[in-house]
Amino acid sequence: MSCQLKESNEGILVSNAKELQDAISKAQPGTSIVMANGQWENVEIRLVAKGTEDQPITLRAETPGEVIIQGQSDLKLGGEYLVVDGLYFTNGASPSESVIQFFINKDTLANNSRVTNCVIKDFNKAQRNMTDLWVLFKGKYNQLDHCYLEGKSNRGPTIRVDLEGNESIRNYHKINDNYFGPRPPKGGPSAETIQIGNSSTSMTPSYTLVANNLFDRCNGEVEVISSKSNFNEFRGNVFYKSQGSLVTRHGNYCIVDGNYFIGDEDSPQVGGVRLIGTGHRVTNNYFYNLHGEIFRGPLAMMNGIRQPAVNRYFQVTDVVVAYNTWVNCSSPWQFGVGSNVDQKEVLPRSEIRSETPIRTLVVNNVIYNSEGDEMPIIRYDSIDGIDFKSNVINNQGVAFRGVNGLEKRDFSMRELEENIWVPTSDLSEIQAYYGFEFDQIDKDLFGNSRSESSSIGATNGARPEKPNIMDVSKYGPDWYNPSADDSAKETHAVSTAADFAKAMKSAQDGDIIELASERFEFNYSMVIDKKLTIKSAKPDSKVSLVYAGPAGTPAFEMNPKGKLTLNAIILSGSGENYAFATLKENMSGLYNLKVKDCELSDFDYVLKAYKYSFSEYISFESSLIKNCNNGIELSAEDDDRGEYNAENVYIVDCQFDRVNKNVIDYYRGGYDESTVGGNLLVRGSTFTQCGASEENGILINTYGIINVDISGNKFQNNPVEQVARLWGAKNNSHADNVITNSGALIVEENLPLKLMY
Amino acid sequence: MSCQLKESNEGILVSNAKELQDAISKAQPGTSIVMANGQWENVEIRLVAKGTEDQPITLRAETPGEVIIQGQSDLKLGGEYLVVDGLYFTNGASPSESVIQFFINKDTLANNSRVTNCVIKDFNKAQRNMTDLWVLFKGKYNQLDHCYLEGKSNRGPTIRVDLEGNESIRNYHKINDNYFGPRPPKGGPSAETIQIGNSSTSMTPSYTLVANNLFDRCNGEVEVISSKSNFNEFRGNVFYKSQGSLVTRHGNYCIVDGNYFIGDEDSPQVGGVRLIGTGHRVTNNYFYNLHGEIFRGPLAMMNGIRQPAVNRYFQVTDVVVAYNTWVNCSSPWQFGVGSNVDQKEVLPRSEIRSETPIRTLVVNNVIYNSEGDEMPIIRYDSIDGIDFKSNVINNQGVAFRGVNGLEKRDFSMRELEENIWVPTSDLSEIQAYYGFEFDQIDKDLFGNSRSESSSIGATNGARPEKPNIMDVSKYGPDWYNPSADDSAKETHAVSTAADFAKAMKSAQDGDIIELASERFEFNYSMVIDKKLTIKSAKPDSKVSLVYAGPAGTPAFEMNPKGKLTLNAIILSGSGENYAFATLKENMSGLYNLKVKDCELSDFDYVLKAYKYSFSEYISFESSLIKNCNNGIELSAEDDDRGEYNAENVYIVDCQFDRVNKNVIDYYRGGYDESTVGGNLLVRGSTFTQCGASEENGILINTYGIINVDISGNKFQNNPVEQVARLWGAKNNSHADNVITNSGALIVEENLPLKLMY
Structure with a gap:
C-alpha cells in the first residue's frame, strides 16, 4: 500500500489521476478505491484488475454524483469482478471510441463487471459525424444498471454490445434499471440507443438481457433498440414516446416480453416492435396510443429478401406473437412491411423484399380501440403464412377487413394508471390457443402467474396492481433527477x-x-x-x-x-x-x-x-x-x-x-x-x-x-x-x-x- | 385388442399391412408389434402412436433382417417414444419423399423416437433426377443407430435433418454407430451422405450429434457431411476413402472432434474437413494419407464473400483448429480455399470470395510426413488473420515456406494399426498453447483424458490402445454383413x-x-x-x-x-x-x-x-x-x-x-x-x-x-x-x-x- 494513499474502512481515497492509477495498480480482491468529490478533468481511467465474485474491486465516487468526469475523459475496464459506482460524465467527450468500455485491448477484456449508479449527459464529440459509443460491452457477464444516459447527438449507438471473438459470445450481459433520457434525432442512421451485435456477427449466440429500463423520448433514429444477434431478451422495459421501435434487425430467437410501448397522439414517429428474422417470441407486451406506419408500425412484421445478404432483410419465419394488448393504436398490426415487389423494375434482385412471413403465429392477443379503426390490420403483402388464433378486437362496431382468428367482441377497459388500460370484461372465457412451448409464457405483463389464472391479452385477468411505469425514481441512479434544472426564465x-x-x-x-x-x-x-x-x-x-x-x-x-x-x-x-x-x-x-x-x-x-x-x-x-x-x-x-x-x-x-x-x-x-x-x-x-x-x-x-x-x-x-x-x-x-x-x-x-x- | 392379432409375451405378431395398421392403431405404451418374417411388398407404414420414456412402443422384425421391405414402400413415424428395429429395405424405392421419416405431417412429428438395427440398400427411385431422402429427421430427440445404408444413387442426401419450424430446432438428434456403405458418385450436387439443415434454416440451433459412424467410400459428391445449422457435433466418426469432406457449409459453432479421415494414395478426391463460417472447433482429429486439393484439402479453410447471401460463402471467423494430427497428407493445411479475387472481372460482387479467415487459431497440431512435402501449407490468400501457435512438423528436412508457430522438429511415429500412426517421440515437452475455453478439450482422439497427460497432436501421449477403426462389426446392425455376397464367378x-x-x-x-x-x-x-x-x-x-x-x-x-x-x-x-x-x-x-x-x-x-x-x-x-x-x-x-x-x-x-x-x-x-x-x-x-x-x-x-x-x-x-x-x-x-x-x-x-x- 502506498503511504501516499489514504485508506479508510470505506476505501482508498484518491484525488488525482496519478493516485487513482497507483491505487488501481495495487488493487487486490476486495479493494475499494474512492474518487474524491470534485471535477476530474481529462482523466482516462484504466481499471485493470482482478477481483473475485466474493471480493470484487470497486471504484466509486466519494459521494455519488459529486465526482464530475469532464473534458477529454473515458473509462475502460479490464479484468474480473470490477464495480464502478456513482460517476458523473458531463461537459466533455471521450477521446477514444467510447466513454465507458468493458475492455482494454483484445487480450484484456472485462468479465463479471458492473457499472452502476452513473450518469453520462451530453458527453458528445465535436460533430455528429464523429463516431463513438457511450458504453461498449465486450467480454461476458457484464452489467450496466441504474444509470442515466441523456443527450447523445453524434454518430454511434448510445450502447453497443460487441460480439467479435469467442470471448464475447454467450455474454449474458445485463442492461437493467437504467433511465435512458432523451436522445435527439440524429438525421441519419447510427443513432440507436442500444445495438447488440452487428450484421457480421449476427450469427453469434449473445444472450444479452435488457430489462426494466425506461426509454424516455429516445428519438435518435428509427431503431431505439437494434438487436443484431441471437437469443437476446427484452423484458419489462418502458418505451415512452420514443420515436423508433424495438427491432430484431439481425439475428434470431429473441424474446420480447412484458414491455410497455407508450405513444403520443400527435406523433406518427413513435413505433412498437418491428420484426425481421426467425424464431422471435413477442409476448405479454402492452402497446398504447401508437400511430406509426410501416417501419414504425405498432407491430411491424416485415417482408424479407429471397436469399438475403447477411446485412439485408431476412424473412420472418417461426415467429410467435402471443398474449399482447394494443390499446388505441392506429393500425396495430402491419404485415409485409417493406414489401417492394412493385419496385422490382428499379431495384436489384438483392433488394426485393418479396418473402412474406411464414410458419408464424399471432395468437391470444387483444386489440381495443376506444374509437373504431377502419384498418386495424394492414397487409402490405400476403399474410397466408401467418396463423391467427384466439385474438379479439373491440373496434366499436366499425367495419374492417379482418382475418380468421380475430374475433370482434364487445368488451370494456379501464385506465389503471395514466396510459395503462386493462380489461374490465372477463376475457378468460375465451379459449386461448396453446402452441409449442407455450408453457414458457408463464407470467403476464405485470408478473402475475398465468398458471393459476390466465386470459388472452397482456394481462392475465387477475386484479392488477398499478405498475407505476412512469415513476421515474424506479430508473437510473437515486441521486440524479433529470427534470431538476428548470430555473425561472428572465x-x-x-x-x-x-x-x-x-x-x-x-x-x-x-x-x-x-x-x-x-x-x-x-x-x-x-x-x-x-x-x-x-x-x-x-x-x-x-x-x-x-x-x-x-x-x-x-x-x-x-x-x-x-x-x-x-x-x-x-x-x-x-x-x-x-x-x-x-x-x-x-x-x-x-x-x-x-x-x-x-x-x-x-x-x-x-x-x-x-x-x-x-x-x-x-x-x-x-x-x-x-x-x-x-x-x-x-x-x-x-x-x-x-x-x-x-x-x-x-x-x-x-x-x-x-x-x-x-x-x-x-x-x-x-x-x-x-x-x-x-x-x-x-x-x-x-x-x-x-x-x-x-x-x-x-x-x-x-x-x-x-x-x-x-x-x-x-x-x-x-x-x-x-x-x-x-x-x-x-x-x-x-x-x-x-x-x-x-x-x-x-x-x-x-x-x-x-x-x- | 383385436382377436385376429396373435400376441405373445414378445409382442403382437402381424403378417400384413392391414394387421400392422390395426395393431398400430391400438398400440399403448409398452406395446411391441412384431412384423412377421418374409417379403413385405408395397407397404407404407405409418407408425403413429404415443409411447412413454419408460414404455416405448416398438415395431420390430420377427427376426432382424428377415423382414424384407420392398417395392413401393416407406416408413413414417409420428408421436412419442417409438422404436423401429431390424427392418431391411431393398429391391424397391420410396413412393414418397423419403424411405424413413420422423414425421407424418406438419402437425404430427415424431419425438424421442429411434430407428435402429435396420438396413436400406439400393432403395433408389427410377432416375437420378428424382429426389428423395433415405432418412428424414424432424421433431426432436430422434435417433438413427446401428443401421447400414448403402448405394443411394438418385438425387438427395442419404440423410437430412430438417429444421423448419420451432418444433424441430434444438433437436439433439443422434446419428450414431451406423455403417454408411458405399454411395457412388452422382455426377452433380445433392448427393451428401448427411445434410443437417439448409441455407434457409442455417440460423437455427440444431445440436445434432453424428458420432461413431463409419463412412465407407461415401463418394456421392464433394460433401460427405454438409452441416448447415448451428451447434452440431461430429465425434468419433471414421471417414474411409470417402471422396468428399466433412463441411461446415452453413451455420456455425460446430464441433468436429476425434474423427478419423483415411485417404488413398491414388485418390485426389478424398477430402478432410472444409471450414466455412464462425466459431467451429476442430479438435483431436486424425488425418491420414489424404491427397485432395482446394475444396478437398485435408484441412480446407475457405475464403468468404463480403456480406454474403445466406446461401453463399461466409467468412471464417473465430475458428479453433487444435490438437489434430496429419500423417502423410499432401499439403495438409490449405487456407483461403476458394479465393477468386483474380476472377473479379468475370464474377458479380456477390460471388467474390475475398474475405480471408480472421480471429482464428491453429494451434497444438502435429504434421508428420514420412516423405517431405514441398508445400505443407498452401496459401490461396493472406493468412494474416490466423494465429499459429505450438504446432510442429516433421518434414524430413525438406524445405518449405513455413509460418511462425509451426516448428520443424525431428520426431518419429509408429503404426499402431493399419492407417493409424502415433508418435513414439515425446511431444509433451512442447508447451501447448492454452486458449479460451481450452479446458473443454479434455479428451484426446482415443478418449484418454488430457488432464493427467497431454501433448500436442490428436493423441495425448499416453500409451494408446488400438482403436480398431476398421473393425466393421462395430458399425451398423449385427445381422448384416456388407461384404458377404462375393459368390464365385462363372x-x-x-x-x-x-x-x-x-x-x-x-x-x-x-x-x-x-x-x-x-x-x-x-x-x-x-x-x-x-x-x-x-x-x-x-x-x-x-x-x-x-x-x-x-x-x-x-x-x-x-x-x-x-x-x-x-x-x-x-x-x-x-x-x-x-x-x-x-x-x-x-x-x-x-x-x-x-x-x-x-x-x-x-x-x-x-x-x-x-x-x-x-x-x-x-x-x-x-x-x-x-x-x-x-x-x-x-x-x-x-x-x-x-x-x-x-x-x-x-x-x-x-x-x-x-x-x-x-x-x-x-x-x-x-x-x-x-x-x-x-x-x-x-x-x-x-x-x-x-x-x-x-x-x-x-x-x-x-x-x-x-x-x-x-x-x-x-x-x-x-x-x-x-x-x-x-x-x-x-x-x-x-x-x-x-x-x-x-x-x-x-x-x-x-x-x-x-x-x-
Missing part, C-alpha cells in the same frame, strides 16, 4: 446595440431579449448557444435589425444547443452576408430556429446549414422573405448515406419574393429505408419571382426527403421548370396549390437512387 | 448366337462370356444389367460381333448396375444404330463400360448417354473406332445445374478414324464450385479425319469439366477449328500432343459461365 429589455450584445451574452438558457427601440445595427455575428427568444417589446410593432457584418458571415450564428426564436423582427443584410448559419464545424449538438412574424431581406443566404450540422426544428411562420440570393439551404449532407440536415422544416403562411435560388433546398441522399426522416411542410405560402438563378430548375428541392407536404400555396411567376418533384413511393403529397406561370409540380413514383448496399 | 463359353443370347440372360453378376466362334450376328439389343465380361475365347484373336438391329438402337443397352467389359471384340453396326446406349429413362443406378483391344465401326453413335444416366467409369483402351457419325456422347445434362453424365472417362492408346462429330463430347454446365467433377483423360491416342460434321468446330468437347488431361496424342488432318478448348482456371492440362492440320488446342482462363446463384 426577460432582458434592451434599447441600444451595446445592451443588446451584453444581454445576449449574459442571458441564461430560456431567457427572453426584448428589443425596446425601433432599430438596432450590428456588424458581428450574434452567437446563439442556448435557448433564447428575441422579440419586439411591442408585439404589434416590428423592430429593425440591420446586420452589417462581412460577406459570408451570419447575423445569428447557430451553435450547438442554440435554440433561437425571432418574433416580430425586420432583419436585413448587406446582400452578401447571411441571416442565419451554423458553425462550419464542431456542431456537437443540434440547434433549433423559429422565425415568426418577421421580415428577412437582402441576404446572400437566409439560412445556411453546413455539413454535419443538424436541426430538430426549423420553422418560418407568417414571415416575409425577399431579395435574397439563396433561401433555406439544408443540403450539405452529400455523402448519400441517408443523412440529412434537419428533422422538421415548417414553412407556414410565409411569402417568398425574389429569392433567386435554393428557395427551399432540403436533401437526403442514399437508399436506406432504415432512415425514414426528413419532414417538410410548406403550407399557405406564396412564392413570387423566385428561382431565377436556380440551376436545376426546381423551385422547392426535396430530393430524398421521406415526408413532404406542399399544400395550399400560391406560386406566381417563378421562372423555373418545376415547382417541385415529389417522391410518390414515399409519404410525399401536394394539394390545393395554385400555380401560375411557374412550371409544374410533378410526382415521380420511384426516384433514381444511389444504392448503399 | 465362365460361359458360347459358340452360337442363340447360346450367346441365352448365356447373357442366365449369367450372374460378375460372370464371363467367352466367345468361341469367329463371328456372331444379332439384331436386338443385349441388355446389360449386371457385371459382365464379354471376350474372345482366344486372347490373341478377335471375335466379330455384327449388330444388325434397327436404327437408333444399341448393340448393348446399358441398364442400371450394368457393368460391361468388352475384350478383343470387333463390333460393327449398320451405320444407323449404336454400339452402346443407356436407357432413355429409369436409369436408377449407374453403369460402367470398359472397352479394351476392340474395334468399333459403322455406328451412328459409339456411346449415347441419355439424360439422367450416369457412369462412374467409361474406359476405351487400345481400341480402334472408325467410320461412325458420332463418337462418345456424354452431354445430355443440359440444365446447367452442375450435373454431368460420367465421373471418369479414360481414352488411352486408341485410334479414332473418320468419326464425323461428337468424337468425345463431355459436358458439365453451370457455375457451382461445390460440384468439382468430371474427369477426362485422353492419352496416347490418334485422331485422323474426325470432326468433319462438327457444328461447333471443336474436336474434343470438354466444356465445364473440371479435370481434363489431354496429352501425348496425335491429331492429324481433322477438319476442325479447334482440337479442344480447355478451362485454364480449373485442372485442365495438355502436353506433348502433335497436331497436324487439325486446328488449335487452346486454353481459356475463365470460361463464360451461367451463374446458378
Whole structure:
C-alpha cells in the first residue's frame, strides 16, 4: 500500500489521476478505491484488475454524483469482478471510441463487471459525424444498471454490445434499471440507443438481457433498440414516446416480453416492435396510443429478401406473437412491411423484399380501440403464412377487413394508471390457443402467474396492481433527477446595440431579449448557444435589425444547443452576408430556429446549414422573405448515406419574393429505408419571382426527403421548370396549390437512387 | 385388442399391412408389434402412436433382417417414444419423399423416437433426377443407430435433418454407430451422405450429434457431411476413402472432434474437413494419407464473400483448429480455399470470395510426413488473420515456406494399426498453447483424458490402445454383413448366337462370356444389367460381333448396375444404330463400360448417354473406332445445374478414324464450385479425319469439366477449328500432343459461365 494513499474502512481515497492509477495498480480482491468529490478533468481511467465474485474491486465516487468526469475523459475496464459506482460524465467527450468500455485491448477484456449508479449527459464529440459509443460491452457477464444516459447527438449507438471473438459470445450481459433520457434525432442512421451485435456477427449466440429500463423520448433514429444477434431478451422495459421501435434487425430467437410501448397522439414517429428474422417470441407486451406506419408500425412484421445478404432483410419465419394488448393504436398490426415487389423494375434482385412471413403465429392477443379503426390490420403483402388464433378486437362496431382468428367482441377497459388500460370484461372465457412451448409464457405483463389464472391479452385477468411505469425514481441512479434544472426564465429589455450584445451574452438558457427601440445595427455575428427568444417589446410593432457584418458571415450564428426564436423582427443584410448559419464545424449538438412574424431581406443566404450540422426544428411562420440570393439551404449532407440536415422544416403562411435560388433546398441522399426522416411542410405560402438563378430548375428541392407536404400555396411567376418533384413511393403529397406561370409540380413514383448496399 | 392379432409375451405378431395398421392403431405404451418374417411388398407404414420414456412402443422384425421391405414402400413415424428395429429395405424405392421419416405431417412429428438395427440398400427411385431422402429427421430427440445404408444413387442426401419450424430446432438428434456403405458418385450436387439443415434454416440451433459412424467410400459428391445449422457435433466418426469432406457449409459453432479421415494414395478426391463460417472447433482429429486439393484439402479453410447471401460463402471467423494430427497428407493445411479475387472481372460482387479467415487459431497440431512435402501449407490468400501457435512438423528436412508457430522438429511415429500412426517421440515437452475455453478439450482422439497427460497432436501421449477403426462389426446392425455376397464367378463359353443370347440372360453378376466362334450376328439389343465380361475365347484373336438391329438402337443397352467389359471384340453396326446406349429413362443406378483391344465401326453413335444416366467409369483402351457419325456422347445434362453424365472417362492408346462429330463430347454446365467433377483423360491416342460434321468446330468437347488431361496424342488432318478448348482456371492440362492440320488446342482462363446463384 502506498503511504501516499489514504485508506479508510470505506476505501482508498484518491484525488488525482496519478493516485487513482497507483491505487488501481495495487488493487487486490476486495479493494475499494474512492474518487474524491470534485471535477476530474481529462482523466482516462484504466481499471485493470482482478477481483473475485466474493471480493470484487470497486471504484466509486466519494459521494455519488459529486465526482464530475469532464473534458477529454473515458473509462475502460479490464479484468474480473470490477464495480464502478456513482460517476458523473458531463461537459466533455471521450477521446477514444467510447466513454465507458468493458475492455482494454483484445487480450484484456472485462468479465463479471458492473457499472452502476452513473450518469453520462451530453458527453458528445465535436460533430455528429464523429463516431463513438457511450458504453461498449465486450467480454461476458457484464452489467450496466441504474444509470442515466441523456443527450447523445453524434454518430454511434448510445450502447453497443460487441460480439467479435469467442470471448464475447454467450455474454449474458445485463442492461437493467437504467433511465435512458432523451436522445435527439440524429438525421441519419447510427443513432440507436442500444445495438447488440452487428450484421457480421449476427450469427453469434449473445444472450444479452435488457430489462426494466425506461426509454424516455429516445428519438435518435428509427431503431431505439437494434438487436443484431441471437437469443437476446427484452423484458419489462418502458418505451415512452420514443420515436423508433424495438427491432430484431439481425439475428434470431429473441424474446420480447412484458414491455410497455407508450405513444403520443400527435406523433406518427413513435413505433412498437418491428420484426425481421426467425424464431422471435413477442409476448405479454402492452402497446398504447401508437400511430406509426410501416417501419414504425405498432407491430411491424416485415417482408424479407429471397436469399438475403447477411446485412439485408431476412424473412420472418417461426415467429410467435402471443398474449399482447394494443390499446388505441392506429393500425396495430402491419404485415409485409417493406414489401417492394412493385419496385422490382428499379431495384436489384438483392433488394426485393418479396418473402412474406411464414410458419408464424399471432395468437391470444387483444386489440381495443376506444374509437373504431377502419384498418386495424394492414397487409402490405400476403399474410397466408401467418396463423391467427384466439385474438379479439373491440373496434366499436366499425367495419374492417379482418382475418380468421380475430374475433370482434364487445368488451370494456379501464385506465389503471395514466396510459395503462386493462380489461374490465372477463376475457378468460375465451379459449386461448396453446402452441409449442407455450408453457414458457408463464407470467403476464405485470408478473402475475398465468398458471393459476390466465386470459388472452397482456394481462392475465387477475386484479392488477398499478405498475407505476412512469415513476421515474424506479430508473437510473437515486441521486440524479433529470427534470431538476428548470430555473425561472428572465426577460432582458434592451434599447441600444451595446445592451443588446451584453444581454445576449449574459442571458441564461430560456431567457427572453426584448428589443425596446425601433432599430438596432450590428456588424458581428450574434452567437446563439442556448435557448433564447428575441422579440419586439411591442408585439404589434416590428423592430429593425440591420446586420452589417462581412460577406459570408451570419447575423445569428447557430451553435450547438442554440435554440433561437425571432418574433416580430425586420432583419436585413448587406446582400452578401447571411441571416442565419451554423458553425462550419464542431456542431456537437443540434440547434433549433423559429422565425415568426418577421421580415428577412437582402441576404446572400437566409439560412445556411453546413455539413454535419443538424436541426430538430426549423420553422418560418407568417414571415416575409425577399431579395435574397439563396433561401433555406439544408443540403450539405452529400455523402448519400441517408443523412440529412434537419428533422422538421415548417414553412407556414410565409411569402417568398425574389429569392433567386435554393428557395427551399432540403436533401437526403442514399437508399436506406432504415432512415425514414426528413419532414417538410410548406403550407399557405406564396412564392413570387423566385428561382431565377436556380440551376436545376426546381423551385422547392426535396430530393430524398421521406415526408413532404406542399399544400395550399400560391406560386406566381417563378421562372423555373418545376415547382417541385415529389417522391410518390414515399409519404410525399401536394394539394390545393395554385400555380401560375411557374412550371409544374410533378410526382415521380420511384426516384433514381444511389444504392448503399 | 383385436382377436385376429396373435400376441405373445414378445409382442403382437402381424403378417400384413392391414394387421400392422390395426395393431398400430391400438398400440399403448409398452406395446411391441412384431412384423412377421418374409417379403413385405408395397407397404407404407405409418407408425403413429404415443409411447412413454419408460414404455416405448416398438415395431420390430420377427427376426432382424428377415423382414424384407420392398417395392413401393416407406416408413413414417409420428408421436412419442417409438422404436423401429431390424427392418431391411431393398429391391424397391420410396413412393414418397423419403424411405424413413420422423414425421407424418406438419402437425404430427415424431419425438424421442429411434430407428435402429435396420438396413436400406439400393432403395433408389427410377432416375437420378428424382429426389428423395433415405432418412428424414424432424421433431426432436430422434435417433438413427446401428443401421447400414448403402448405394443411394438418385438425387438427395442419404440423410437430412430438417429444421423448419420451432418444433424441430434444438433437436439433439443422434446419428450414431451406423455403417454408411458405399454411395457412388452422382455426377452433380445433392448427393451428401448427411445434410443437417439448409441455407434457409442455417440460423437455427440444431445440436445434432453424428458420432461413431463409419463412412465407407461415401463418394456421392464433394460433401460427405454438409452441416448447415448451428451447434452440431461430429465425434468419433471414421471417414474411409470417402471422396468428399466433412463441411461446415452453413451455420456455425460446430464441433468436429476425434474423427478419423483415411485417404488413398491414388485418390485426389478424398477430402478432410472444409471450414466455412464462425466459431467451429476442430479438435483431436486424425488425418491420414489424404491427397485432395482446394475444396478437398485435408484441412480446407475457405475464403468468404463480403456480406454474403445466406446461401453463399461466409467468412471464417473465430475458428479453433487444435490438437489434430496429419500423417502423410499432401499439403495438409490449405487456407483461403476458394479465393477468386483474380476472377473479379468475370464474377458479380456477390460471388467474390475475398474475405480471408480472421480471429482464428491453429494451434497444438502435429504434421508428420514420412516423405517431405514441398508445400505443407498452401496459401490461396493472406493468412494474416490466423494465429499459429505450438504446432510442429516433421518434414524430413525438406524445405518449405513455413509460418511462425509451426516448428520443424525431428520426431518419429509408429503404426499402431493399419492407417493409424502415433508418435513414439515425446511431444509433451512442447508447451501447448492454452486458449479460451481450452479446458473443454479434455479428451484426446482415443478418449484418454488430457488432464493427467497431454501433448500436442490428436493423441495425448499416453500409451494408446488400438482403436480398431476398421473393425466393421462395430458399425451398423449385427445381422448384416456388407461384404458377404462375393459368390464365385462363372465362365460361359458360347459358340452360337442363340447360346450367346441365352448365356447373357442366365449369367450372374460378375460372370464371363467367352466367345468361341469367329463371328456372331444379332439384331436386338443385349441388355446389360449386371457385371459382365464379354471376350474372345482366344486372347490373341478377335471375335466379330455384327449388330444388325434397327436404327437408333444399341448393340448393348446399358441398364442400371450394368457393368460391361468388352475384350478383343470387333463390333460393327449398320451405320444407323449404336454400339452402346443407356436407357432413355429409369436409369436408377449407374453403369460402367470398359472397352479394351476392340474395334468399333459403322455406328451412328459409339456411346449415347441419355439424360439422367450416369457412369462412374467409361474406359476405351487400345481400341480402334472408325467410320461412325458420332463418337462418345456424354452431354445430355443440359440444365446447367452442375450435373454431368460420367465421373471418369479414360481414352488411352486408341485410334479414332473418320468419326464425323461428337468424337468425345463431355459436358458439365453451370457455375457451382461445390460440384468439382468430371474427369477426362485422353492419352496416347490418334485422331485422323474426325470432326468433319462438327457444328461447333471443336474436336474434343470438354466444356465445364473440371479435370481434363489431354496429352501425348496425335491429331492429324481433322477438319476442325479447334482440337479442344480447355478451362485454364480449373485442372485442365495438355502436353506433348502433335497436331497436324487439325486446328488449335487452346486454353481459356475463365470460361463464360451461367451463374446458378
